[in-house]
Amino acid sequence: MSEETKKSIMDYDTVALDEENNALVIIDQTQLPYHTEILSLTKQKDIWNAIYLLQVRGAPAIGVAAAIGIYLAAREIQADGFDEFYTKFQKAKDYLDSARPTAVNLSWALKRMEQVVLKNKDKTVSEIVELLHKEAIEIREEDIWVCRMIGEYGLSLVKPGDGLLTHCNAGQLATVKYGTATAPMYLGHEKGYGFRIFSDETRPLLQGARLTSFELKESGLDVTVICDNMSATVMRNGWVDAVFVGCDRVAANGDTANKIGTSMVALAAKRYGVPMYICAPTSTIDMSTPTGKEIHIEERPAEEVVEMWYKKRMAPEGVKVFNPAFDVTDNDLIAGIVTEYGIAKAPYTESLKEIFRKKEEALKAKEM
Structure with missing residues (x-):
């Protein structure tokens, strides 16, 4: 249909x-x-x-x-x-x-x-x-x-009027409702926080430009699309108070794999003193994966980079293309991992175990 x-x-x-x-x-x-x-x-x-x-x-x-x-x-x-x-x-x-x-x-x-x-x-x-x-x-x-709980915990990390930056789409279109990285934005919007949101376009598939800006605009939030290589500039200008991103896998040490380009955002945020938060359901935390080095990174077709958004191919025929779908953000660049059972902070090898302990207690209480 x-x-x-x-x-x-x-x-x-x-x-x-x-x-x-x-x-x-x-x-x-x-x-x-x-x-x-x-x-x-x-x-x-x-x-x-x-x-x-x-x-x-x-x-x-x-x-x-x-x-x-x-x-x-x-x-x-x-x-x-x-x-x-x-x-x-x-x-x-x-x-x-x-x-x-x-x-x-x-x-x-x-x-x-x-x-x-x-x-x-x-x-x-x-x-x-x-x-x-x-x-x-x-x-x-x-x-x-x-997602609702991630939004509540995430909202506790920011204040009305803040500038927020996100990469890729960890919004309602990536979940059933609320999203993960966008959940604090939606809940803040309900409370009249007046966030100013910057959405990285997210090359090569443009999820930030096509999806995040689309759903935020449809919901009445103040959103500005920027190219991926502009994130450092808006941070340097003092327009960003916090970064919220989702992720596809969290390792036991707090390293996270998210859409390609996330690690560059994290490096810029660290340089300009902007806290970067990973919004991750516990289902995304893989305690059997020790570090980010063990996370398998999917590589996707070259056409996504050189052909997908162009009337004519934009790179020479025969040129090599490297197209990893994700990159790994090292745990020392992350200010906190926001889950439905609380916010984990360094050292993540201990705090993530505590998150799962809280989850286990909650599930036992639910069964009683």
């Missing part, structure tokens, strides 16, 4: 499950901001492509899409018993997991869905499928709460 943007982009669900048609419903973000195209996906190949081609993007949104996607795959499995079902489930899980290697939420959501299967070996296949359905819905609802 395709329709022009007659209503605000914020009126659409970024990721949802169409119960009636058993479909994953997403906004095709490759078409924004020119028009809003809603995709209804039922085939696993189409869901894989949507994740790989960035039609659905942003670590939390990818996780929700994966949970719904593997549930839809499970619905299609024909099996006589648990062993056959689980073998086919694993194959579908591994297939979806191969779409994006850096965003840990993809594997996190799929592993969480797999645990539902493994904990219910004694149940029938149809009962397991229904439990997967419930888990997928719960993952989606949790994302809304998580």
Whole structure:
């Protein structure tokens, strides 16, 4: 279904499950901001492509899409018993997991869905499928709460009238609602904080220019687009009081992998005394990855750099192109990691463990 943007982009669900048609419903973000195209996906190949081609993007949104996607795959499995079902489930899980290697939420959501299967070996296949359905819905609802809490904690770090800078899109279009890095901005806007926001364009896919500025403008926030190489200038001018960015993976030592260019923002922020905060759901924190050196960085096609936004190719034929999708920001450049269970600060090897301790206590209390 395709329709022009007659209503605000914020009126659409970024990721949802169409119960009636058993479909994953997403906004095709490759078409924004020119028009809003809603995709209804039922085939696993189409869901894989949507994740790989960035039609659905942003670590939390990818996780929700994966949970719904593997549930839809499970619905299609024909099996006589648990062993056959689980073998086919694993194959579908591994297939979806191969779409994006850096965003840990993809594997996190799929592993969480797999645990539902493994904990219910004694149940029938149809009962397991229904439990997967419930888990997928719960993952989606949790994302809304998580982003809201990140917004509350993030808002405590700034004051009315501040200038804020963000890179890439860690907004509502990257989650179910609120976003991660934009959550403090949205909550502050509700309270009349009057933030002045600078959005890096974010080469080569321009998520900041196409998506972040689009959704912030649609929501009535004061947003200014700048080229990636202008961030140091606006900081030097004293126009930026804090930087908020999302991330796709946090290592146990606090190193973070986010959209390419984030580390340059962090270096400039450090030079000009601007605190840089990483907004990260605990699902994005990978305590099994010791440092940023162990994070696998996805490399994408050269065409994204030299052809995608141009009528004619803008670099000579045959020239080599290096196109990593992410870079790693060292933990000493980060002022804090904002999660749904509080703000972690250096030393991150200890504070991140404390965040997970709080999470475990909260989950135990919820079960009582």
